[in-house]
Amino acid sequence: MTSETHPNAVAETAPVGFQEHDHQTCVKTALVSAEGRCKEEGLRLTPVRRKVLEMLLQEHRALGAYAILDRLRDEGFGSQPPVAYRALDFLVQNGFVHKIERLNAFVACSHPGASHSPAFMICRKCDAVAEAQSASAKGVLGAAARAAGFEIERTVVEAEGLCPDCTEKA
Amino acid sequence: MTSETHPNAVAETAPVGFQEHDHQTCVKTALVSAEGRCKEEGLRLTPVRRKVLEMLLQEHRALGAYAILDRLRDEGFGSQPPVAYRALDFLVQNGFVHKIERLNAFVACSHPGASHSPAFMICRKCDAVAEAQSASAKGVLGAAARAAGFEIERTVVEAEGLCPDCTEKA
DNA sequence: CTTGTCATGTTATTTCATATCATGTATTGC
DNA sequence: GCAATACATGATATGAAATAACATGACAAG
Numbered sequence: 413m414t415s416e417t418h419p420n421a422v423a424e425t426a427p428v429g430f431q432e433h434d435h436q437t438c439v440k441t442a443l444v445s446a447e448g449r450c451k452e453e454g455l456r457l458t459p460v461r462r463k464v465l466e467m468l469l470q471e472h473r474a475l476g477a478y479a480i481l482d483r484l485r486d487e488g489f490g491s492q493p494p495v496a497y498r499a500l501d502f503l504v505q506n507g508f509v510h511k512i513e514r515l516n517a518f519v520a521c522s523h524p525g526a527s528h529s530p531a532f533m534i535c536r537k538c539d540a541v542a543e544a545q546s547a548s549a550k551g552v553l554g555a556a557a558r559a560a561g562f563e564i565e566r567t568v569v570e571a572e573g574l575c576p577d578c579t580e581k582a
Numbered sequence: 583m584t585s586e587t588h589p590n591a592v593a594e595t596a597p598v599g600f601q602e603h604d605h606q607t608c609v610k611t612a613l614v615s616a617e618g619r620c621k622e623e624g625l626r627l628t629p630v631r632r633k634v635l636e637m638l639l640q641e642h643r644a645l646g647a648y649a650i651l652d653r654l655r656d657e658g659f660g661s662q663p664p665v666a667y668r669a670l671d672f673l674v675q676n677g678f679v680h681k682i683e684r685l686n687a688f689v690a691c692s693h694p695g696a697s698h699s700p701a702f703m704i705c706r707k708c709d710a711v712a713e714a715q716s717a718s719a720k721g722v723l724g725a726a727a728r729a730a731g732f733e734i735e736r737t738v739v740e741a742e743g744l745c746p747d748c749t750e751k752a
Numbered sequence: 753c754t755t756g757t758c759a760t761g762t763t764a765t766t767t768c769a770t771a772t773c774a775t776g777t778a779t780t781g782c
Numbered sequence: 783g784c785a786a787t788a789c790a791t792g793a794t795a796t797g798a799a800a801t802a803a804c805a806t807g808a809c810a811a812g
């Protein structure tokens with residue numbers, strides 16, 4: 413399967429936190445900021461990695477690894493799964509991208525640089541994804557973990573439901 | 583977020599994982615309780631479904647669908663993926679089993695019947711899984727969701743880290 | 753120049769999940 | 783009881799996500 417049909421394409425007006433915004437600027441800013449951080453920290457934002465990040469910023473919604481791979485192929489990059497997965501690993505590792513476990517898909521980070529314990533809202537209808545802060549490790553779960561002697565290293569917090577748009581339509 | 587000034591939130595959250603307990607009894611009890619609830623609600627706890635639930639209760643950790651399938655085959659049930667997935671669907675749908683998104687695996691519910699917004703602690707070393715209550719929809723995330731007009735239907739809360747046992751060994 | 757490191761390319765395979773159609777088995781309503 | 787219906791299962795095939803293993807290239811440090 414190499415064709416990625418765009419089922420419920422969310423048009424050009426992509427939602428961050430389900431809101432309209434100047435998307436081109438937001439993409440550009442994020443890319444520049446990423447480049448900056450990489451330079452600072454001696455990370456190598458290579459062409460593949462940069463492209464993947466750009467794609468995810470552009471889309472502003474979750475993309476599966478194979479959808480990304482298709483686009484990479486179209487742009488003349490390698491077209492085998494590891495190409496995409498390695499780029500994604502790098503981006504996730506360094507906080508530029510998050511994996512949405514519920515969807516087995518990836519989304520560009522909306523708060524680059526910020527201290528990261530992200531939470532997501534995922535629309536089950538249009539697949540739009542909004543990022544918020546979770547800090548859930550400090551709440552009930554954190555307490556339970558301490559009580560149990562469990563050492564939290566990372567948390568996945570994902571809320572599934574209906575975004576404002578889809579709620580209206582229903 | 584939900585701060586430590588509300589300790590009562592924690593009281594009910596006995597973390598059922600990572601602890602010794604009378605396992606045979608716990609399995610039996612859970613099975614009986616499940617049977618009861620199915621009878622009450624007119625659900626059909628068929629042999630495959632019962633077996634899958636029993637297996638998951640027995641293991642007391644997350645099992646992948648194909649691991650379950652292998653065991654089903656050994657017990658003389660059908661051995662094709664849909665057999666396992668259908669049983670799992672039923673069990674998840676009705677709250678007897680939870681899917682751990684992070685692991686693409688399934689675990690028996692530890693609080694059968696209880697109001698369900700589960701949270702999990704997953705040991706990255708031994709794959710042990712403990713269930714707690716999350717209530718995360720009421721914390722920061724809930725606030726963010728309300729602000730954004732997002733309607734939460736279900737939440738995935740999974741903490742990854744080291745369980746007490748594995749922490750000791752390290 | 754050679755050694756080491758990191759990134760990429762490529763092949764193959766494993767693991768997770770679902771669509772589809774055929775068949776069987778319980779209820780239910782007559 | 784018995785047919786009609788709904789629900790459950792069996793079986794085949796395929797889709798989709800992820801990784802193992804090995805080879806090559808690019809580049810900096812010694």
